[in-house]
Amino acid sequence: MxxxxxxxxxxxxxxxxxxxxxxxxxxxxxSNVLIATDHGRIxxxxxxxxxxxxxxxxxxxxxxxxxxxxxxxxxxxxxxxxTEKIQLSLSPRSRQVKLVCAxxxxxxxxLDADDFPPIPAVDDGGTLEIxxxxxxxxxxxxxxxxxxxxxxxxxxxxxxxxxxxxxxxxAADGFRLAVRHLQxxxxxxxxxEVIVPAKALAELSRLLQDQEDPVRMTFNxxxxxxxxxxxxxxxxAQLIQGTFPDYSRLIPKEWGSRAVxxxxxxxxxxxxxxxxxxxxxxxxxxxxxxGDDGTPGRMTIAARAEEIGDNSGELDAxxxxxxxxxxxxxxxxxxVLAVLDGGRVALExxxxxxxxxxxxxxxxxxxxxxxxxxxxx
Amino acid sequence: xxDASAATGHEASWTVVGQHAAVSxxxxxxxxxxxxxxxxxxxxxxxxKTLAALQFAQALNCTGDGPPCQRCRQCERVAAGGHxxxxxxxxxxxxxxxxxxxxxxxxxxxxxxxxxxxxxxxRAPFEGRCRVLIIEPADLMNDAAANALLKTLEEPPPRSVLxxxxxREELLLDTLRSRTxxxxxxxxxxxxxxxxxxDRWDVEPGRAAELARLSMGRLGWAVxxxxxxxxxEEREEALARAEELAASSLAGRFAFAxxxxxxxxxxxxxxxxxxxxxxxxxxxxxxxxxxxxxQAVHRDRLDRLRPLASQCTVRGIVGALxxxxxxxxxxxxNASPVLALEVMMLALPELRPNAxxxxxxx
Numbered sequence: 001m002x003x004x005x006x007x008x009x010x011x012x013x014x015x016x017x018x019x020x021x022x023x024x025x026x027x028x029x030x031s032n033v034l035i036a037t038d039h040g041r042i043x044x045x046x047x048x049x050x051x052x053x054x055x056x057x058x059x060x061x062x063x064x065x066x067x068x069x070x071x072x073x074x075x076x077x078x079x080x081x082x083t084e085k086i087q088l089s090l091s092p093r094s095r096q097v098k099l100v101c102a103x104x105x106x107x108x109x110x111l112d113a114d115d116f117p118p119i120p121a122v123d124d125g126g127t128l129e130i131x132x133x134x135x136x137x138x139x140x141x142x143x144x145x146x147x148x149x150x151x152x153x154x155x156x157x158x159x160x161x162x163x164x165x166x167x168x169x170x171a172a173d174g175f176r177l178a179v180r181h182l183q184x185x186x187x188x189x190x191x192x193e194v195i196v197p198a199k200a201l202a203e204l205s206r207l208l209q210d211q212e213d214p215v216r217m218t219f220n221x222x223x224x225x226x227x228x229x230x231x232x233x234x235x236x237a238q239l240i241q242g243t244f245p246d247y248s249r250l251i252p253k254e255w256g257s258r259a260v261x262x263x264x265x266x267x268x269x270x271x272x273x274x275x276x277x278x279x280x281x282x283x284x285x286x287x288x289x290x291g292d293d294g295t296p297g298r299m300t301i302a303a304r305a306e307e308i309g310d311n312s313g314e315l316d317a318x319x320x321x322x323x324x325x326x327x328x329x330x331x332x333x334x335x336v337l338a339v340l341d342g343g344r345v346a347l348e349x350x351x352x353x354x355x356x357x358x359x360x361x362x363x364x365x366x367x368x369x370x371x372x373x374x375x376x377x
Numbered sequence: 378x379x380d381a382s383a384a385t386g387h388e389a390s391w392t393v394v395g396q397h398a399a400v401s402x403x404x405x406x407x408x409x410x411x412x413x414x415x416x417x418x419x420x421x422x423x424x425x426k427t428l429a430a431l432q433f434a435q436a437l438n439c440t441g442d443g444p445p446c447q448r449c450r451q452c453e454r455v456a457a458g459g460h461x462x463x464x465x466x467x468x469x470x471x472x473x474x475x476x477x478x479x480x481x482x483x484x485x486x487x488x489x490x491x492x493x494x495x496x497x498x499x500r501a502p503f504e505g506r507c508r509v510l511i512i513e514p515a516d517l518m519n520d521a522a523a524n525a526l527l528k529t530l531e532e533p534p535p536r537s538v539l540x541x542x543x544x545r546e547e548l549l550l551d552t553l554r555s556r557t558x559x560x561x562x563x564x565x566x567x568x569x570x571x572x573x574x575x576d577r578w579d580v581e582p583g584r585a586a587e588l589a590r591l592s593m594g595r596l597g598w599a600v601x602x603x604x605x606x607x608x609x610e611e612r613e614e615a616l617a618r619a620e621e622l623a624a625s626s627l628a629g630r631f632a633f634a635x636x637x638x639x640x641x642x643x644x645x646x647x648x649x650x651x652x653x654x655x656x657x658x659x660x661x662x663x664x665x666x667x668x669x670x671x672q673a674v675h676r677d678r679l680d681r682l683r684p685l686a687s688q689c690t691v692r693g694i695v696g697a698l699x700x701x702x703x704x705x706x707x708x709x710x711n712a713s714p715v716l717a718l719e720v721m722m723l724a725l726p727e728l729r730p731n732a733x734x735x736x737x738x739x
Contacts, residue, residue: 023475024471024472024473024475025471026464026465026470026471027459027461029459030461047503049461049500049503050500115457115459117459117461117503117504118504120503120504150492150495150496153495153496153499153534154499156496197500223501224501224502224536225501238500238501238503239500239501240499240500240501241498241499241500241501241534241535241536241537242499242532242534
C-alpha cells in the first residue's frame with residue numbers, strides 16, 4: 001500500500017471513526033483502525049462490535065492495500081502533525097506502516113487487515129431517505145428516555161417503526177416514554193420494526209451535525225443490522241433482538257386537567273425548583289388551577305429540602321378542567337422540556353397517581369409520558 | 378471401536394476425540410436446526426468440552442458443506458480466536474464497567490461479566506449467523522453472577538447460544554441446570570487416548586502408552602503434557618516428594634506443607650498439580666496393595682512403589698487419599714493453605730524409608 005492524503009482529511013476521518021474504536025474487548029484488533037484503498041479513495045473503519053463506522057477520504061493512491069493500526073496512537077500522531085501531505089506506505093507482506101509528513105517520519109506496527117472483523121454489509125432490506133435535520137431532532141427528543149442499565153436490554157434501545165409514510169421513534173425506561181413521529185418523503189413498502197441501541201443513535205446524531213444531504217437508512221432482511229449512509233460516512237449498528245413493549249397502551253387517551261404553558265418558563269421554573277429538590281429525591285410538586293372570571297390560570301412549581309428550605313415558583317397557564325396537583329422527578333421534566341424547541345406545551349393529568357403527559361401545542365408528532373412520584377401533599 | 382453414531386453422518390468433520398454421544402447430539406442439533414438456547418457441557422477436565430464448544434460455534438456459523446467444514450472464513454475465524462460473535466466468559470475476562478480491571482488471579486466469575494454477556498446476547502450477531510457465548514468454568518460464577526444469568530436463561534434472545542462448561546456440575550444452581558440442555562462428557566478409555574496420541578499427534582507408541590496411563594482418561598492433559606516438558610518434570614518432582622514425605626518425620630512434613638502452602642496464593646494451580654500427582658501416587662499404592670498392579674499408572678516406578686505398598690494397609694491408603702481430597706476441598710473453600718496441608722500431612726501413613734531401590738544391586 002502506498003497512499004498520500006492531506007493531514008487535515010486524515011485527522012478528520014480518524015476523528016469520525018475513532019468514536020467506534022473498542023475500549024475494552026476480547027478481540028485486540030478492535031482497538032485498531034482499518035486503513036484500506038477503496039475505489040480511488042482511502043477508507044477508514046473501526047468497530048467495537050456494537051457499531052461500526054466507516055469513512056472515506058480523498059487521496060492519491062499509488063498502490064492498493066490494507067492494514068490495521070492502533071487507533072489511539074495513529075490519531076494522536078496525525079493530530080499533532082502540521083497541515084501538510086501525509087504519505088502512508090506499507091511494503092508488501094509487512095505489517096509496518098511508514099508515515100511521512102513534512103519533516104516527521106514514523107513507523108507503526110499493525111495487524112493484518114484480514115483479521116479485522118468484517119463490517120456487515122447491509123443492503124437487502126429496503127432503503128428510506130430521511131432529512132438529516134429532522135432525524136437529528138427526532139433522535140434528540142427520544143434518546144434520553146432510553147434505559148441506561150441493562151436490566152431490560154430492549155429498553156436500552158430505541159424502537160423504530162416504519163409504516164406507510166411514517167417513521168416512529170420510541171424510547172422508554174420504565175419511568176418515562178417518548179414517542180416521535182416523522183413524516184417520510186416516500187411511502188415504505190411494508191411495515192418494519194427494529195430496536196436500535198440508543199448509543200448508536202446518539203453517535204449518529206453527532207455525525208448528522210454537519211450533514212446536508214438526505215440520510216439513507218437500510219435494514220438487512222433478517223433484521224440484524226441497520227445502516228445509516230451519510231455523505232462519505234457509514235454507520236452500521238447491531239440491532240437489539242427482542243420485542244419492544246407495546247407502548248401505545250401507556251399513553252393516556254383522555255385527561256381530567258390540562259395546563260398550557262410556555263416551554264421556556266416551565267423549564268426555567270423546573271430548574272429553579274430542582275435546586276431545592278436535589279436533597280429530596282428530586283421531587284418537584286406541580287399544582288395548577290384555572291383563573292376566576294377571565295384572569296389567566298396559574299401553575300405553581302415547588303420543591304423543598306427537609307430542614308434546609310423550600311421554593312415555590314409560579315407561571316401563567318391556560319387551564320382546562322379541574323385544578324390538579326402532581327409531583328415529578330425534576331430531572332425527567334428538565335430532560336423533556338430541554339429538547340422541545342420553544343413554543344407552548346400542554347401538561348395533561350388525570351390524578352396525582354396517574355402518569356402525566358406532555359405534548360407540544362403546535363404539533364402532534366411528539367408525546368412524552370412521565371410517571372408521577374408519590375408524595376404526601 | 379466402531380463409531381456407533383456414524384450412521385447420521387453429521388459429525389464427520391468434528392475432531393473431538395471419543396465423545397460420540399456429545400458430538401452426535403450437537404451435530405444433529407445443527408443439522409436439524411433444533412438448537413437449544415443454552416447447553417450445559419458437563420464432564421471431567423481435559424476431556425474436550427472447550428474444543429466441542431468451539432466446534433459447535435463453528436458449526437452454527439459455518440458457510441461450507443458438512444459443518445464445521447474447517448475451511449470457510451467463519452470456521453477459520455473461530456479457530457483463530459478472532460470471531461466477533463464467539464466469546465469465552467471466564468475468570469478475568471472483561472466486563473463493561475470502565476473502572477474494572479479483571480485479571481486471571483480473581484477467584485470467580487462476577488456479575489459485571491455476566492451483565493456484559495446479557496448485553497451481548499441481545500445484540501444481533503456481527504459477522505456470523507449465531508452468537509455463541511461460552512461460560513467456563515461455569516461453577517466459578519459467584520451467586521450474584523449465577524442469579525443474573527438465570528434471568529437471561531429465562532428469556533432467551535434469538536440467534537444466540539449459551540454454553541456453560543463445568544467439571545463440577547453439582548456446584549451449579551439447580552435452576553441453572555434445569556434451564557440448559559445437558560451434554561455429558563466422559564473420561565476416555567486409556568486405549569482411545571493412546572490411539573489418538575499415536576494417530577493424531579504422531580507420538581511414538583511407548584510414550585503414547587505412558588501418557589495415556591498418566592492422563593487418567595483426560596486426553597487434553599496428555600496433549601498438554603506432550604508439549605510442556607516442564608509439567609512432566611514438575612510431576613516427577615512431586616512424585617519423588619510424595620515418596621520422601623511418606624517416610625519423613627512430622628517436622629519434615631510440616632516444613633514442606635508451609636513451603637507449598639506459602640506459595641498457594643501466588644500460584645494455586647501449581648499446588649493443585651502437586652496434589653494431583655500425590656493422589657496418583659497413593660492410588661498406585663492402593664492398586665498394588667490390593668493386587669491390581671497392572672492398573673497402576675507409574676509403571677517406571679513400580680520397583681520403588683512395591684516395598685512402600687507392602688508396609689501399608691488398604692485402610693491407611695484410603696485414609697491418605699481421603700485426606701488429600703479433603704485438603705483440596707478446603708483449599709477451594711478458602712481455608713488457610715498451610716493449615717489445610719498440615720492437617721493433610723497428619724493423616725498420611727508413616728512409612729519406612731525406601732532404601733531398597735537406592736542401594737546398588739549385587
